[in-house]
Amino acid sequence: MTTPGPHQRPLLCRPREPLRDRAAHHQHYERTVEAHEAHHCDSHDGRLRRQRRCHPDRPGARHQRERNEALAAGHQIEWLSRVSTNADLARVWAKEGMDIKAYQEHMSANRMFCQLSLRHRLGLVSDRMLPFFARALMENEACKKYWDQFGALREEEAEGDRKSEKFTEAMSLAAHAVA
Numbered sequence: 001m002t003t004p005g006p007h008q009r010p011l012l013c014r015p016r017e018p019l020r021d022r023a024a025h026h027q028h029y030e031r032t033v034e035a036h037e038a039h040h041c042d043s044h045d046g047r048l049r050r051q052r053r054c055h056p057d058r059p060g061a062r063h064q065r066e067r068n069e070a071l072a073a074g075h076q077i078e079w080l081s082r083v084s085t086n087a088d089l090a091r092v093w094a095k096e097g098m099d100i101k102a103y104q105e106h107m108s109a110n111r112m113f114c115q116l117s118l119r120h121r122l123g124l125v126s127d128r129m130l131p132f133f134a135r136a137l138m139e140n141e142a143c144k145k146y147w148d149q150f151g152a153l154r155e156e157e158a159e160g161d162r163k164s165e166k167f168t169e170a171m172s173l174a175a176h177a178v179a
């Protein structure tokens with residue numbers, strides 16, 4: 001270590017030495033990676049977790065969750081569309097003894113609820129506009145019958161999810177208002 005001159009600051013640490021021993025450097029790197037993996041590994045299978053999975057409140061993780069929900073809802077809406085228009089498919093999925101036309105009407109109404117729910121979840125329908133759309137749906141006879149039969153089930157499914165709870169509450173209020 002050199003002593004500082006009159007116009008130089010004293011060195012607080014040793015100057016970085018050139019890398020002489022690549023094996024020592026590699027061992028240090030391996031120890032660092034192992035320590036990182038030990039901190040960020042999933043306890044179930046030992047695989048590295050991505051930082052976003054570690055921190056679900058980060059915006060990237062939230063957007064990924066929204067994309068996944070939208071994709072799953074899209075598949076459900078597509079299936080509801082098929083079952084509500086294809087009598088052979090409806091026969092396979094309807095409860096035993098249930099009228100196929102009634103089942104298809106229920107699935108068509110369910111599709112309308114799912115479409116509105118998805119639009120609400122994605123922010124395309126605001127909380128302020130939701131009651132308007134809910135009343136419009138409940139004016140449809142098939143939707144009203146569907147909600148009368150399955151509204152309680154939908155409310156149970158929504159429990160714990162604020163957005164879904166707000167949606168089902170708006171639908172229930174509209175159903176009672178139209179009754």
